[in-house]
Amino acid sequence: MKILAVGQLPTEVGGNYSTGMGKVMYELSCQSYGTDTLYSLAVNCRHSAARRLGGDRYIGYTFPLLRLCKDALRHPARFRSELRDYRCNLNYSPWRALFYRLNIDRAVRSVNPNIVHLHSIDLVIPFSHSEYAKAAKSVVTCHGIFQTEGNPQRCGYYEDSLSRVDYVSGLTKEIHRKLGGLGVSSQRIFTIPNGVDTSKFRYSESERKRLREEQGISEHTVVFLTVASIQKRKGQLDFLRQLVHSGMDFRYWLIGKGPDSDSILAFAAESGVADRVTLIGYVDAPKLYSYYSAADIYAHVSSEEGQALSEIEAYTTGLRVLVNRKIAGTLANEAENNPRYHIADTDQPLDWDEFRRWAGNPSGAERVPSSRFDWQHIADMYRAMYGKIL
Structure with a gap:
Protein backbone atom coordinates (compact mmCIF):
# COMPACT_ATOMS: atom_id res chain seq x y z
CA MET A 1 0.00 0.00 0.00
CA VAL A 196 4.60 13.50 20.74
CA ASP A 197 8.23 12.51 20.30
CA THR A 198 8.89 10.91 23.68
CA SER A 199 12.64 11.00 23.03
CA LYS A 200 12.43 14.83 23.01
CA PHE A 201 9.63 15.43 25.48
CA ARG A 202 10.49 13.69 28.71
CA TYR A 203 10.79 14.59 32.38
CA SER A 204 14.25 15.46 33.67
CA GLU A 205 14.80 16.01 37.39
CA SER A 206 18.27 17.44 36.73
CA GLU A 207 16.91 19.98 34.21
CA ARG A 208 14.17 20.93 36.67
CA LYS A 209 16.71 21.69 39.39
CA ARG A 210 19.09 23.48 37.02
CA LEU A 211 16.51 25.79 35.46
CA ARG A 212 14.75 26.64 38.71
CA GLU A 213 18.08 27.42 40.38
CA GLU A 214 19.06 29.66 37.47
CA GLN A 215 15.77 31.56 37.87
CA GLY A 216 15.99 31.67 41.67
CA ILE A 217 12.76 29.70 42.08
CA SER A 218 12.22 27.49 45.14
CA GLU A 219 10.21 24.26 45.17
CA HIS A 220 7.46 26.12 47.09
CA THR A 221 6.86 28.51 44.18
CA VAL A 222 4.27 27.27 41.69
CA VAL A 223 5.45 27.73 38.10
CA PHE A 224 2.71 27.95 35.48
CA LEU A 225 3.66 27.41 31.85
CA THR A 226 1.86 28.07 28.55
CA VAL A 227 3.43 27.20 25.19
CA ALA A 228 1.47 28.89 22.39
CA SER A 229 1.33 31.94 20.17
CA ILE A 230 0.61 34.89 22.43
CA GLN A 231 -2.81 36.11 21.32
CA LYS A 232 -6.32 36.65 22.66
CA ARG A 233 -7.65 33.22 21.61
CA LYS A 234 -4.90 31.51 23.61
CA GLY A 235 -6.06 33.24 26.80
CA GLN A 236 -2.73 34.13 28.41
CA LEU A 237 -3.65 37.72 29.32
CA ASP A 238 -7.07 36.82 30.71
CA PHE A 239 -5.49 34.06 32.79
CA LEU A 240 -2.81 36.41 34.15
CA ARG A 241 -5.54 38.85 35.21
CA GLN A 242 -6.90 36.08 37.41
CA LEU A 243 -3.56 34.76 38.56
CA VAL A 244 -2.57 38.05 40.19
CA HIS A 245 -5.52 37.61 42.59
CA SER A 246 -4.73 33.99 43.46
CA GLY A 247 -2.74 34.77 46.61
CA MET A 248 -0.17 32.23 45.46
CA ASP A 249 3.59 32.47 45.25
CA PHE A 250 3.66 31.98 41.47
CA ARG A 251 5.70 32.46 38.33
CA TYR A 252 4.15 32.48 34.87
CA TRP A 253 6.33 31.45 31.93
CA LEU A 254 5.08 32.04 28.38
CA ILE A 255 6.86 30.39 25.47
CA GLY A 256 5.93 31.82 22.09
CA LYS A 257 5.44 35.16 20.39
CA GLY A 258 2.41 37.12 19.32
CA PRO A 259 0.40 40.36 19.33
CA ASP A 260 -0.57 40.18 23.04
CA SER A 261 3.05 40.26 24.27
CA ASP A 262 3.17 44.01 24.95
CA SER A 263 -0.25 43.97 26.64
CA ILE A 264 0.87 41.18 28.98
CA LEU A 265 4.08 42.99 29.92
CA ALA A 266 2.16 46.26 30.51
CA PHE A 267 -0.45 44.54 32.70
CA ALA A 268 2.25 42.71 34.69
CA ALA A 269 4.02 46.02 35.38
CA GLU A 270 0.78 47.79 36.37
CA SER A 271 -0.13 44.94 38.72
CA GLY A 272 3.27 44.79 40.40
CA VAL A 273 4.08 41.27 39.17
CA ALA A 274 6.54 42.10 36.40
CA ASP A 275 9.19 39.99 38.16
CA ARG A 276 6.86 36.98 38.19
CA VAL A 277 5.99 36.94 34.47
CA THR A 278 8.55 35.87 31.90
CA LEU A 279 8.04 36.00 28.14
CA ILE A 280 10.61 33.49 26.96
CA GLY A 281 9.94 33.73 23.21
CA TYR A 282 10.52 30.90 20.78
CA VAL A 283 12.29 27.77 22.08
CA ASP A 284 13.60 25.02 19.80
CA ALA A 285 11.75 21.73 20.28
CA PRO A 286 14.80 19.79 21.63
CA LYS A 287 15.08 22.32 24.49
CA LEU A 288 11.41 22.51 25.45
CA TYR A 289 11.55 19.50 27.76
CA SER A 290 13.67 21.55 30.20
CA TYR A 291 10.86 24.08 30.66
CA TYR A 292 8.18 21.40 30.91
CA SER A 293 10.32 19.65 33.54
CA ALA A 294 10.88 22.85 35.55
CA ALA A 295 7.22 23.92 35.55
CA ASP A 296 4.50 22.65 37.90
CA ILE A 297 1.21 23.39 36.13
CA TYR A 298 0.51 23.65 32.42
CA ALA A 299 -2.03 26.45 31.86
CA HIS A 300 -4.09 25.35 28.85
CA VAL A 301 -6.37 28.39 28.88
CA SER A 302 -7.39 28.89 25.24
CA SER A 303 -10.98 29.73 24.39
CA GLU A 304 -10.83 27.73 21.13
CA GLU A 305 -8.52 24.91 19.98
CA GLY A 306 -8.18 22.09 17.49
CA GLN A 307 -5.86 19.93 19.53
CA ALA A 308 -2.76 21.54 21.00
CA LEU A 309 0.50 19.63 20.61
CA SER A 310 1.90 21.57 23.57
CA GLU A 311 -0.71 20.14 25.95
CA ILE A 312 0.19 16.59 24.88
CA GLU A 313 3.88 17.42 25.33
CA ALA A 314 3.16 18.77 28.81
CA TYR A 315 1.16 15.68 29.76
CA THR A 316 3.94 13.42 28.47
CA THR A 317 6.47 15.07 30.80
CA GLY A 318 4.17 14.47 33.78
CA LEU A 319 2.80 17.99 34.20
CA ARG A 320 -0.61 18.55 35.70
CA VAL A 321 -2.91 20.61 33.48
CA LEU A 322 -5.30 23.45 34.26
CA VAL A 323 -7.67 23.47 31.28
CA ASN A 324 -10.38 25.86 30.19
CA ARG A 325 -13.71 24.02 30.23
CA LYS A 326 -14.45 25.42 26.74
CA ILE A 327 -11.69 23.28 25.21
CA ALA A 328 -11.88 20.18 27.43
CA GLY A 329 -13.35 18.28 24.46
CA THR A 330 -10.19 18.91 22.42
CA LEU A 331 -7.87 16.96 24.74
CA ALA A 332 -6.35 13.66 23.69
CA ASN A 333 -7.09 12.30 27.18
CA GLU A 334 -10.40 11.95 28.96
CA ALA A 335 -10.13 14.79 31.46
CA GLU A 336 -13.28 14.56 33.57
CA ASN A 337 -12.06 11.80 35.90
CA ASN A 338 -8.33 12.21 35.38
CA PRO A 339 -6.58 13.56 38.51
CA ARG A 340 -3.91 15.14 36.31
CA TYR A 341 -6.50 17.66 35.00
CA HIS A 342 -8.31 20.52 36.69
CA ILE A 343 -11.18 21.75 34.51
CA ALA A 344 -12.40 25.28 35.18
CA ASP A 345 -14.01 28.23 33.43
CA THR A 346 -10.76 30.15 33.16
CA ASP A 347 -12.48 33.21 31.69
CA GLN A 348 -14.63 33.43 34.86
CA PRO A 349 -13.38 34.13 38.43
CA LEU A 350 -11.52 31.01 39.50
CA ASP A 351 -12.04 29.25 42.83
CA TRP A 352 -8.42 29.38 43.93
CA ASP A 353 -9.12 27.46 47.15
CA GLU A 354 -10.44 24.57 45.08
CA PHE A 355 -7.46 24.88 42.76
CA ARG A 356 -5.00 24.69 45.68
CA ARG A 357 -6.71 21.58 47.02
CA TRP A 358 -6.22 19.95 43.62
CA ALA A 359 -2.67 21.19 43.08
CA GLY A 360 -1.42 20.53 46.60
CA ASN A 361 2.27 21.38 46.79
CA PRO A 362 3.63 20.45 43.33
CA SER A 363 7.10 18.98 43.23
CA GLY A 364 9.25 17.10 40.76
CA ALA A 365 9.13 13.93 42.87
CA GLU A 366 5.42 13.51 42.03
CA ARG A 367 5.86 13.56 38.24
CA VAL A 368 4.50 10.60 36.31
CA PRO A 369 5.58 10.82 32.62
CA SER A 370 3.48 9.09 29.96
CA SER A 371 4.39 7.51 26.62
CA ARG A 372 0.90 6.61 25.37
CA PHE A 373 0.98 9.36 22.72
CA ASP A 374 4.31 8.44 21.16
Whole structure:
Protein backbone atom coordinates (compact mmCIF):
# COMPACT_ATOMS: atom_id res chain seq x y z
CA MET A 1 0.00 0.00 0.00
CA LYS A 2 1.25 3.49 -0.90
CA ILE A 3 -0.03 6.62 0.82
CA LEU A 4 0.56 10.19 -0.34
CA ALA A 5 0.28 12.74 2.48
CA VAL A 6 -0.21 16.34 1.32
CA GLY A 7 0.39 19.31 3.59
CA GLN A 8 3.28 21.29 4.98
CA LEU A 9 6.67 20.83 6.63
CA PRO A 10 8.11 23.02 9.42
CA THR A 11 10.88 25.54 8.77
CA GLU A 12 13.53 23.49 10.57
CA VAL A 13 13.36 20.82 7.85
CA GLY A 14 12.97 23.09 4.83
CA GLY A 15 9.47 24.58 4.90
CA ASN A 16 9.18 28.31 4.26
CA TYR A 17 6.79 28.73 7.21
CA SER A 18 5.74 26.60 10.20
CA THR A 19 2.35 25.47 11.46
CA GLY A 20 1.18 22.85 13.93
CA MET A 21 -0.15 20.84 10.99
CA GLY A 22 3.29 20.91 9.41
CA LYS A 23 4.89 19.53 12.56
CA VAL A 24 2.31 16.75 12.69
CA MET A 25 2.88 15.77 9.07
CA TYR A 26 6.65 15.73 9.51
CA GLU A 27 6.53 13.62 12.68
CA LEU A 28 4.22 11.12 10.98
CA SER A 29 6.58 10.96 7.99
CA CYS A 30 9.42 9.85 10.27
CA GLN A 31 7.61 6.77 11.61
CA SER A 32 7.60 3.17 10.37
CA TYR A 33 4.65 1.88 8.34
CA GLY A 34 5.80 -1.73 8.01
CA THR A 35 5.47 -2.99 4.46
CA ASP A 36 3.52 0.14 3.44
CA THR A 37 5.16 3.36 2.22
CA LEU A 38 4.23 6.89 3.19
CA TYR A 39 5.19 9.66 0.73
CA SER A 40 4.91 13.32 1.76
CA LEU A 41 4.18 16.24 -0.57
CA ALA A 42 4.98 19.56 1.12
CA VAL A 43 3.34 22.51 -0.61
CA ASN A 44 5.57 24.94 1.35
CA CYS A 45 8.96 23.32 0.65
CA ARG A 46 10.99 23.44 -2.55
CA HIS A 47 11.47 20.08 -4.19
CA SER A 48 15.26 20.21 -3.91
CA ALA A 49 15.04 20.81 -0.13
CA ALA A 50 12.40 18.08 0.34
CA ARG A 51 14.50 15.48 -1.48
CA ARG A 52 17.36 16.04 0.98
CA LEU A 53 15.12 14.79 3.80
CA GLY A 54 14.74 11.26 2.52
CA GLY A 55 15.04 10.69 -1.21
CA ASP A 56 11.84 10.03 -3.12
CA ARG A 57 9.68 9.73 0.04
CA TYR A 58 9.63 13.54 0.29
CA ILE A 59 8.28 15.67 -2.55
CA GLY A 60 8.41 19.45 -2.62
CA TYR A 61 6.78 22.00 -4.85
CA THR A 62 7.85 23.19 -8.28
CA PHE A 63 6.36 25.84 -10.55
CA PRO A 64 4.88 23.67 -13.35
CA LEU A 65 4.31 26.49 -15.84
CA LEU A 66 4.45 24.22 -18.88
CA ARG A 67 1.75 21.97 -17.41
CA LEU A 68 -0.33 25.05 -16.58
CA CYS A 69 -0.17 26.25 -20.19
CA LYS A 70 -1.08 22.80 -21.52
CA ASP A 71 -4.12 22.57 -19.23
CA ALA A 72 -5.31 26.04 -20.24
CA LEU A 73 -4.89 25.37 -23.96
CA ARG A 74 -6.13 21.78 -24.14
CA HIS A 75 -9.14 22.13 -21.87
CA PRO A 76 -10.06 25.85 -21.76
CA ALA A 77 -13.65 25.36 -20.56
CA ARG A 78 -12.59 23.02 -17.75
CA PHE A 79 -9.76 25.39 -16.82
CA ARG A 80 -12.13 28.38 -16.56
CA SER A 81 -14.58 26.31 -14.51
CA GLU A 82 -11.83 25.31 -12.11
CA LEU A 83 -10.73 28.92 -11.54
CA ARG A 84 -14.38 29.94 -11.05
CA ASP A 85 -14.77 27.26 -8.36
CA TYR A 86 -11.71 28.56 -6.56
CA ARG A 87 -12.87 32.19 -6.73
CA CYS A 88 -16.33 31.32 -5.43
CA ASN A 89 -15.39 28.92 -2.64
CA LEU A 90 -11.88 29.67 -1.33
CA ASN A 91 -10.68 32.54 0.81
CA TYR A 92 -7.26 32.59 -0.85
CA SER A 93 -6.02 33.28 -4.37
CA PRO A 94 -7.31 30.96 -7.12
CA TRP A 95 -3.79 30.96 -8.56
CA ARG A 96 -2.45 29.59 -5.29
CA ALA A 97 -5.13 26.88 -5.42
CA LEU A 98 -4.10 26.09 -8.98
CA PHE A 99 -0.48 25.85 -7.80
CA TYR A 100 -1.59 23.29 -5.18
CA ARG A 101 -3.57 21.27 -7.72
CA LEU A 102 -0.75 21.12 -10.25
CA ASN A 103 1.72 19.94 -7.61
CA ILE A 104 -0.73 17.33 -6.33
CA ASP A 105 -1.11 16.10 -9.93
CA ARG A 106 2.67 15.86 -10.27
CA ALA A 107 3.04 13.95 -6.98
CA VAL A 108 0.21 11.52 -7.77
CA ARG A 109 1.69 10.77 -11.20
CA SER A 110 5.02 10.04 -9.54
CA VAL A 111 3.77 7.93 -6.61
CA ASN A 112 0.57 6.30 -7.95
CA PRO A 113 -0.81 6.04 -4.38
CA ASN A 114 -3.68 3.92 -3.09
CA ILE A 115 -4.71 6.71 -0.70
CA VAL A 116 -4.24 10.49 -0.76
CA HIS A 117 -4.20 11.91 2.79
CA LEU A 118 -4.79 15.68 2.89
CA HIS A 119 -3.67 17.48 6.03
CA SER A 120 -5.73 20.64 5.56
CA ILE A 121 -9.34 21.37 4.65
CA ASP A 122 -7.99 24.13 2.38
CA LEU A 123 -6.38 21.51 0.12
CA VAL A 124 -9.59 19.59 -0.55
CA ILE A 125 -11.12 21.76 -3.28
CA PRO A 126 -7.84 21.98 -5.28
CA PHE A 127 -7.43 18.20 -4.93
CA SER A 128 -10.98 17.65 -6.19
CA HIS A 129 -9.93 19.17 -9.53
CA SER A 130 -7.01 16.78 -9.94
CA GLU A 131 -7.40 14.46 -12.90
CA TYR A 132 -6.38 11.71 -10.47
CA ALA A 133 -8.90 12.56 -7.72
CA LYS A 134 -11.00 9.46 -8.45
CA ALA A 135 -8.04 7.13 -8.98
CA ALA A 136 -7.26 6.80 -5.26
CA LYS A 137 -9.24 6.87 -2.03
CA SER A 138 -9.03 10.22 -0.24
CA VAL A 139 -9.10 11.28 3.41
CA VAL A 140 -8.70 14.72 4.99
CA THR A 141 -7.59 15.27 8.57
CA CYS A 142 -9.37 18.16 10.27
CA HIS A 143 -6.84 19.51 12.78
CA GLY A 144 -9.51 21.88 14.01
CA ILE A 145 -12.91 23.24 12.95
CA PHE A 146 -13.15 26.94 13.67
CA GLN A 147 -15.61 29.81 13.17
CA THR A 148 -18.58 27.65 12.16
CA GLU A 149 -20.91 28.61 15.04
CA GLY A 150 -23.49 31.02 13.62
CA ASN A 151 -21.52 31.35 10.38
CA PRO A 152 -23.49 29.81 7.48
CA GLN A 153 -20.83 30.73 4.92
CA ARG A 154 -18.09 28.96 6.86
CA CYS A 155 -20.36 25.95 7.46
CA GLY A 156 -21.10 25.81 3.76
CA TYR A 157 -17.39 25.82 2.95
CA TYR A 158 -16.79 22.84 5.25
CA GLU A 159 -19.86 20.96 4.00
CA ASP A 160 -18.85 21.42 0.35
CA SER A 161 -15.21 20.49 0.98
CA LEU A 162 -16.01 17.42 3.08
CA SER A 163 -18.40 16.13 0.42
CA ARG A 164 -15.48 16.00 -2.04
CA VAL A 165 -13.42 13.40 -0.11
CA ASP A 166 -14.16 9.78 0.77
CA TYR A 167 -13.27 9.88 4.48
CA VAL A 168 -12.50 12.36 7.24
CA SER A 169 -10.32 12.02 10.32
CA GLY A 170 -10.43 14.32 13.33
CA LEU A 171 -8.25 14.65 16.38
CA THR A 172 -10.89 14.72 19.10
CA LYS A 173 -14.42 13.78 20.07
CA GLU A 174 -15.30 17.46 19.81
CA ILE A 175 -14.21 17.52 16.16
CA HIS A 176 -16.14 14.26 15.57
CA ARG A 177 -19.25 15.95 16.97
CA LYS A 178 -18.77 19.01 14.77
CA LEU A 179 -18.25 16.83 11.69
CA GLY A 180 -21.57 15.15 12.37
CA GLY A 181 -23.20 18.56 12.52
CA LEU A 182 -21.69 19.34 9.11
CA GLY A 183 -23.39 16.34 7.56
CA VAL A 184 -20.55 13.78 7.67
CA SER A 185 -21.82 10.31 8.59
CA SER A 186 -20.08 8.42 11.40
CA GLN A 187 -19.12 5.69 8.92
CA ARG A 188 -16.86 8.20 7.16
CA ILE A 189 -15.14 9.52 10.33
CA PHE A 190 -12.01 8.30 12.15
CA THR A 191 -10.80 9.85 15.41
CA ILE A 192 -7.02 9.79 15.90
CA PRO A 193 -5.20 12.19 18.27
CA ASN A 194 -1.92 13.97 17.77
CA GLY A 195 1.25 12.58 19.29
CA VAL A 196 4.60 13.50 20.74
CA ASP A 197 8.23 12.51 20.30
CA THR A 198 8.89 10.91 23.68
CA SER A 199 12.64 11.00 23.03
CA LYS A 200 12.43 14.83 23.01
CA PHE A 201 9.63 15.43 25.48
CA ARG A 202 10.49 13.69 28.71
CA TYR A 203 10.79 14.59 32.38
CA SER A 204 14.25 15.46 33.67
CA GLU A 205 14.80 16.01 37.39
CA SER A 206 18.27 17.44 36.73
CA GLU A 207 16.91 19.98 34.21
CA ARG A 208 14.17 20.93 36.67
CA LYS A 209 16.71 21.69 39.39
CA ARG A 210 19.09 23.48 37.02
CA LEU A 211 16.51 25.79 35.46
CA ARG A 212 14.75 26.64 38.71
CA GLU A 213 18.08 27.42 40.38
CA GLU A 214 19.06 29.66 37.47
CA GLN A 215 15.77 31.56 37.87
CA GLY A 216 15.99 31.67 41.67
CA ILE A 217 12.76 29.70 42.08
CA SER A 218 12.22 27.49 45.14
CA GLU A 219 10.21 24.26 45.17
CA HIS A 220 7.46 26.12 47.09
CA THR A 221 6.86 28.51 44.18
CA VAL A 222 4.27 27.27 41.69
CA VAL A 223 5.45 27.73 38.10
CA PHE A 224 2.71 27.95 35.48
CA LEU A 225 3.66 27.41 31.85
CA THR A 226 1.86 28.07 28.55
CA VAL A 227 3.43 27.20 25.19
CA ALA A 228 1.47 28.89 22.39
CA SER A 229 1.33 31.94 20.17
CA ILE A 230 0.61 34.89 22.43
CA GLN A 231 -2.81 36.11 21.32
CA LYS A 232 -6.32 36.65 22.66
CA ARG A 233 -7.65 33.22 21.61
CA LYS A 234 -4.90 31.51 23.61
CA GLY A 235 -6.06 33.24 26.80
CA GLN A 236 -2.73 34.13 28.41
CA LEU A 237 -3.65 37.72 29.32
CA ASP A 238 -7.07 36.82 30.71
CA PHE A 239 -5.49 34.06 32.79
CA LEU A 240 -2.81 36.41 34.15
CA ARG A 241 -5.54 38.85 35.21
CA GLN A 242 -6.90 36.08 37.41
CA LEU A 243 -3.56 34.76 38.56
CA VAL A 244 -2.57 38.05 40.19
CA HIS A 245 -5.52 37.61 42.59
CA SER A 246 -4.73 33.99 43.46
CA GLY A 247 -2.74 34.77 46.61
CA MET A 248 -0.17 32.23 45.46
CA ASP A 249 3.59 32.47 45.25
CA PHE A 250 3.66 31.98 41.47
CA ARG A 251 5.70 32.46 38.33
CA TYR A 252 4.15 32.48 34.87
CA TRP A 253 6.33 31.45 31.93
CA LEU A 254 5.08 32.04 28.38
CA ILE A 255 6.86 30.39 25.47
CA GLY A 256 5.93 31.82 22.09
CA LYS A 257 5.44 35.16 20.39
CA GLY A 258 2.41 37.12 19.32
CA PRO A 259 0.40 40.36 19.33
CA ASP A 260 -0.57 40.18 23.04
CA SER A 261 3.05 40.26 24.27
CA ASP A 262 3.17 44.01 24.95
CA SER A 263 -0.25 43.97 26.64
CA ILE A 264 0.87 41.18 28.98
CA LEU A 265 4.08 42.99 29.92
CA ALA A 266 2.16 46.26 30.51
CA PHE A 267 -0.45 44.54 32.70
CA ALA A 268 2.25 42.71 34.69
CA ALA A 269 4.02 46.02 35.38
CA GLU A 270 0.78 47.79 36.37
CA SER A 271 -0.13 44.94 38.72
CA GLY A 272 3.27 44.79 40.40
CA VAL A 273 4.08 41.27 39.17
CA ALA A 274 6.54 42.10 36.40
CA ASP A 275 9.19 39.99 38.16
CA ARG A 276 6.86 36.98 38.19
CA VAL A 277 5.99 36.94 34.47
CA THR A 278 8.55 35.87 31.90
CA LEU A 279 8.04 36.00 28.14
CA ILE A 280 10.61 33.49 26.96
CA GLY A 281 9.94 33.73 23.21
CA TYR A 282 10.52 30.90 20.78
CA VAL A 283 12.29 27.77 22.08
CA ASP A 284 13.60 25.02 19.80
CA ALA A 285 11.75 21.73 20.28
CA PRO A 286 14.80 19.79 21.63
CA LYS A 287 15.08 22.32 24.49
CA LEU A 288 11.41 22.51 25.45
CA TYR A 289 11.55 19.50 27.76
CA SER A 290 13.67 21.55 30.20
CA TYR A 291 10.86 24.08 30.66
CA TYR A 292 8.18 21.40 30.91
CA SER A 293 10.32 19.65 33.54
CA ALA A 294 10.88 22.85 35.55
CA ALA A 295 7.22 23.92 35.55
CA ASP A 296 4.50 22.65 37.90
CA ILE A 297 1.21 23.39 36.13
CA TYR A 298 0.51 23.65 32.42
CA ALA A 299 -2.03 26.45 31.86
CA HIS A 300 -4.09 25.35 28.85
CA VAL A 301 -6.37 28.39 28.88
CA SER A 302 -7.39 28.89 25.24
CA SER A 303 -10.98 29.73 24.39
CA GLU A 304 -10.83 27.73 21.13
CA GLU A 305 -8.52 24.91 19.98
CA GLY A 306 -8.18 22.09 17.49
CA GLN A 307 -5.86 19.93 19.53
CA ALA A 308 -2.76 21.54 21.00
CA LEU A 309 0.50 19.63 20.61
CA SER A 310 1.90 21.57 23.57
CA GLU A 311 -0.71 20.14 25.95
CA ILE A 312 0.19 16.59 24.88
CA GLU A 313 3.88 17.42 25.33
CA ALA A 314 3.16 18.77 28.81
CA TYR A 315 1.16 15.68 29.76
CA THR A 316 3.94 13.42 28.47
CA THR A 317 6.47 15.07 30.80
CA GLY A 318 4.17 14.47 33.78
CA LEU A 319 2.80 17.99 34.20
CA ARG A 320 -0.61 18.55 35.70
CA VAL A 321 -2.91 20.61 33.48
CA LEU A 322 -5.30 23.45 34.26
CA VAL A 323 -7.67 23.47 31.28
CA ASN A 324 -10.38 25.86 30.19
CA ARG A 325 -13.71 24.02 30.23
CA LYS A 326 -14.45 25.42 26.74
CA ILE A 327 -11.69 23.28 25.21
CA ALA A 328 -11.88 20.18 27.43
CA GLY A 329 -13.35 18.28 24.46
CA THR A 330 -10.19 18.91 22.42
CA LEU A 331 -7.87 16.96 24.74
CA ALA A 332 -6.35 13.66 23.69
CA ASN A 333 -7.09 12.30 27.18
CA GLU A 334 -10.40 11.95 28.96
CA ALA A 335 -10.13 14.79 31.46
CA GLU A 336 -13.28 14.56 33.57
CA ASN A 337 -12.06 11.80 35.90
CA ASN A 338 -8.33 12.21 35.38
CA PRO A 339 -6.58 13.56 38.51
CA ARG A 340 -3.91 15.14 36.31
CA TYR A 341 -6.50 17.66 35.00
CA HIS A 342 -8.31 20.52 36.69
CA ILE A 343 -11.18 21.75 34.51
CA ALA A 344 -12.40 25.28 35.18
CA ASP A 345 -14.01 28.23 33.43
CA THR A 346 -10.76 30.15 33.16
CA ASP A 347 -12.48 33.21 31.69
CA GLN A 348 -14.63 33.43 34.86
CA PRO A 349 -13.38 34.13 38.43
CA LEU A 350 -11.52 31.01 39.50
CA ASP A 351 -12.04 29.25 42.83
CA TRP A 352 -8.42 29.38 43.93
CA ASP A 353 -9.12 27.46 47.15
CA GLU A 354 -10.44 24.57 45.08
CA PHE A 355 -7.46 24.88 42.76
CA ARG A 356 -5.00 24.69 45.68
CA ARG A 357 -6.71 21.58 47.02
CA TRP A 358 -6.22 19.95 43.62
CA ALA A 359 -2.67 21.19 43.08
CA GLY A 360 -1.42 20.53 46.60
CA ASN A 361 2.27 21.38 46.79
CA PRO A 362 3.63 20.45 43.33
CA SER A 363 7.10 18.98 43.23
CA GLY A 364 9.25 17.10 40.76
CA ALA A 365 9.13 13.93 42.87
CA GLU A 366 5.42 13.51 42.03
CA ARG A 367 5.86 13.56 38.24
CA VAL A 368 4.50 10.60 36.31
CA PRO A 369 5.58 10.82 32.62
CA SER A 370 3.48 9.09 29.96
CA SER A 371 4.39 7.51 26.62
CA ARG A 372 0.90 6.61 25.37
CA PHE A 373 0.98 9.36 22.72
CA ASP A 374 4.31 8.44 21.16
CA TRP A 375 4.23 9.25 17.43
CA GLN A 376 4.87 5.63 16.42
CA HIS A 377 1.70 4.59 18.25
CA ILE A 378 -0.23 7.35 16.44
CA ALA A 379 1.28 6.27 13.08
CA ASP A 380 0.09 2.72 13.80
CA MET A 381 -3.44 4.11 14.28
CA TYR A 382 -3.25 5.89 10.92
CA ARG A 383 -1.94 2.74 9.24
CA ALA A 384 -4.93 0.84 10.63
CA MET A 385 -7.19 3.58 9.27
CA TYR A 386 -5.65 3.23 5.80
CA GLY A 387 -6.25 -0.51 5.90
CA LYS A 388 -9.92 0.00 6.81
CA ILE A 389 -10.37 2.57 4.05
CA LEU A 390 -9.10 0.12 1.45
